[in-house]
Amino acid sequence: MANDVIIPHQSGEDRPPGSLSGFVFGRQPKTILKRSSIMIAAAVALYFGGMGTAMQRIDANPDFSPTTVENGSHAVDMVASLIEREVDTHRWAPNDPAFYPTAFHDNMGNFQRGLMRAVSRFTLELETQIGRLNGTSAIDRDLEQAAGLLQFPTDVWLFDFQQSILPVQPADTQYRAAADALRAYNARVAAGQAAFETRPDALVLTLERMLGELGARAAVIEQHTQQDSGLMDGVSDDIFYFNKGLSYATYLLVRELGRDFDRVISTMGIEAVWAQTLDSLRQAATQRPLVVLNSSGESSIFANHLHLQGFFMKRALLQLDEVVRVLRNTR
Numbered sequence: 001m002a003n004d005v006i007i008p009h010q011s012g013e014d015r016p017p018g019s020l021s022g023f024v025f026g027r028q029p030k031t032i033l034k035r036s037s038i039m040i041a042a043a044v045a046l047y048f049g050g051m052g053t054a055m056q057r058i059d060a061n062p063d064f065s066p067t068t069v070e071n072g073s074h075a076v077d078m079v080a081s082l083i084e085r086e087v088d089t090h091r092w093a094p095n096d097p098a099f100y101p102t103a104f105h106d107n108m109g110n111f112q113r114g115l116m117r118a119v120s121r122f123t124l125e126l127e128t129q130i131g132r133l134n135g136t137s138a139i140d141r142d143l144e145q146a147a148g149l150l151q152f153p154t155d156v157w158l159f160d161f162q163q164s165i166l167p168v169q170p171a172d173t174q175y176r177a178a179a180d181a182l183r184a185y186n187a188r189v190a191a192g193q194a195a196f197e198t199r200p201d202a203l204v205l206t207l208e209r210m211l212g213e214l215g216a217r218a219a220v221i222e223q224h225t226q227q228d229s230g231l232m233d234g235v236s237d238d239i240f241y242f243n244k245g246l247s248y249a250t251y252l253l254v255r256e257l258g259r260d261f262d263r264v265i266s267t268m269g270i271e272a273v274w275a276q277t278l279d280s281l282r283q284a285a286t287q288r289p290l291v292v293l294n295s296s297g298e299s300s301i302f303a304n305h306l307h308l309q310g311f312f313m314k315r316a317l318l319q320l321d322e323v324v325r326v327l328r329n330t331r
Contacts, residue, residue, distance in 0.1 A: 051101035056108045057090045058241070060248045062282050066256070072186040073196045074256040076126065079119050080186070082249060083179040086112050092172035094154040107241045113154050114217075114245025116175070120150035121213055122253055123182070125206040131185070133195045140194055142185035149178035196260070200268070203261050204327045207320055210250055214317050217243050221310040228296045236306055237292035243309055244285055247316075251281035254320075270326050277319040284312035 066081030068074070086092060094109040096102045102109075127143040152174040158167050188194035224239055255278055258265060265274055287309060295302035 047101050048104050053105065055091070055093075055102050056105050058108050058111045058244075059085070059090060060111075060244060060285050060288075062248075062251065062286055064252060069183070069186045069190050072190040074259040075122070075253055076182055076186040076189070076196070078252050078256040079122060079126075080179045080182040082115065082119055082252065083175050083182075086115060087172045087175050087179070092170075092175070095157040095171045097157050107237060109154075110238050110241035111245040111248075114242035114247075115249040116150070116154060116245075117242075118210075118213065118246045118249035118253065120147070121209055122206070122249075123147045123150050123178070125209050126185075129202045129205050130197050131195055133197065134199075137195065140185060142181040142188070142194075146178040146181040146185070149174045149181070198261050198264060200264050200327050203257065203264060204324055206257070207324050207327075210254070211317060211320050211324065213246060214250065214313055214320070217246055218310055218313045218317065221306045221313070225294065225304065225306055225310075233294055236294040240289075240292045240305055240309060243313065244287070247281050247309075247313060248285035250316075251278060251285050254278060254281060264327075268326055270323050273319055273322050273326075277316055277323065280312050280316035280319060284309055284316065 064081075064085075066074070066077040067084075068077045092112065093102060094113055096109070123143070124147050127139055127147040131140045131143045132138070152171055154171050156168065156171045158170055185194055189196045220239055221243070224235065254274075258274055258278075265271055287305065289303070289305045292305045293302050294306060295304045
């Protein structure tokens with residue numbers, strides 16, 4: 001017929017190509033659902049797995065050197081530099097919110113918590129002992145501020161609904177301010193305007209504080225390993241990395257205290273045991289297992305990394321205790 005429209009037959013090669021979304025997701029409902037689910041799962045795995053792993057940075061470099069102030073305290077320089085490194089250079093991880101890629105990665109956070117524990121306790125000794133003439137003069141204003149700021153909870157982000165529904169200053173902001181206060185104090189030490197007492201008794205009290213912290217963490221290891229909670233129990237790595245951070249910061253602080261109190265150490269003849277203490281702390285801090293294992297029994301073919309870490313921590317305890325006893329007996 002004259003008005004009939006004749007539609008020519010199209011071969012497969014002549015058909016117009018499908019859309020990109022159709023190619024990716026398919027055209028059938030079941031295919032779309034299946035492929036969408038796979039892509040969502042892959043995206044979640046990449047976000048929390050790949051990106052989360054890439055954001056982890058556990059820096060236990062035993063040769064780390066602080067930014068120094070000429071004629072200031074080496075130990076104070078180290079405290080400030082450690083805070084600045086973890087907060088600014090690496091990123092403060094313990095207060096990451098649940099939607100961050102690091103939600104399922106807590107090793108860096110535990111390492112930083114342990115490090116900050118050692119730093120905050122040492123700063124308290126600065127405030128109450130080393131930073132006061134004969135331990136009896138007025139408390140230094142910068143040290144008081146720094147010690148207070150370092151007591152701030154490590155996991156506070158922009159919101160802390162237990163305190164307020166309004167935004168708050170996060171932990172890393174508080175710690176950054178503490179580092180600034182420590183820098184200000186050390187600048188005044190260098191200028192001769194603030195006290196930094198290098199008396200043997202001040203060193204004794206500082207080391208005793210470290211002994212208490214190391215002893216408490218060694219006890220945590222002992223208690224946990226006695227429970228026989230399994231090869232990989234999800235708790236052993238938390239303990240391990242907290243202790244790693246604590247041991248690492250303690251190692252660096254003891255190393256720098258050795259420079260501040262070099263005359264006391266040489267006069268007392270404790271250079272050898274001081275070096276042995278540093279070696280034990282370094283060993284405790286620099287273990288790098290791929291996976292933290294908590295094997296039970298001496299006959300197990302698997303390692304127990306907490307036992308090994310605890311061995312070096314206990315050895316450091318004995319060596320530090322010997323240093324303290326020598327210093328006390330010769331005052």
